[in-house]
Amino acid sequence: MLKQGDLVMLVCPQGKRYVRKLRDGETMQTHFGVLEHKALLQAGYGEEVRTHLGHPFRNVSGILSGVLSHAGAAPSNRIDDLFQDDPPLPPSHES
Secondary structure, eight states: OOOTTOEEEEEOTTOOEEEEEOOTTOEEEETTEEEEHHHHHHSOTTOEEEOTTOOEEEEOTTTHHHHHTOTTOOHHHHHHHHTTTSOOOOOOOOO
C-alpha cells in the first residue's frame, strides 16, 4: 500500500505519463478526468485507478524497471501491455 509523500508514476492507455507526490485529500487534474489521491493511496503498485470520467490509469512506479527492460519492444507496445485486459476507450472529443 502506498503512503502520503510517495512519488508515483501514472500511465494512461494513450501513453501519457504523470509523476506526482501523493497527498491525502488532493486531486490530480488531467484531460482524462480527475483522480483523487485518496484512491491512489488505497491502490497498490501496478493497480488501476479510474478518473471520474472512467478513464483508467495504472501506477507503474513499482513495476517501471520491468516494463522498461523489455528489449526490442516499441514504447507504445509496452504501454499497451499494461492495459491489455481493459476494454477500448471511446474516442476523445478534446478540442
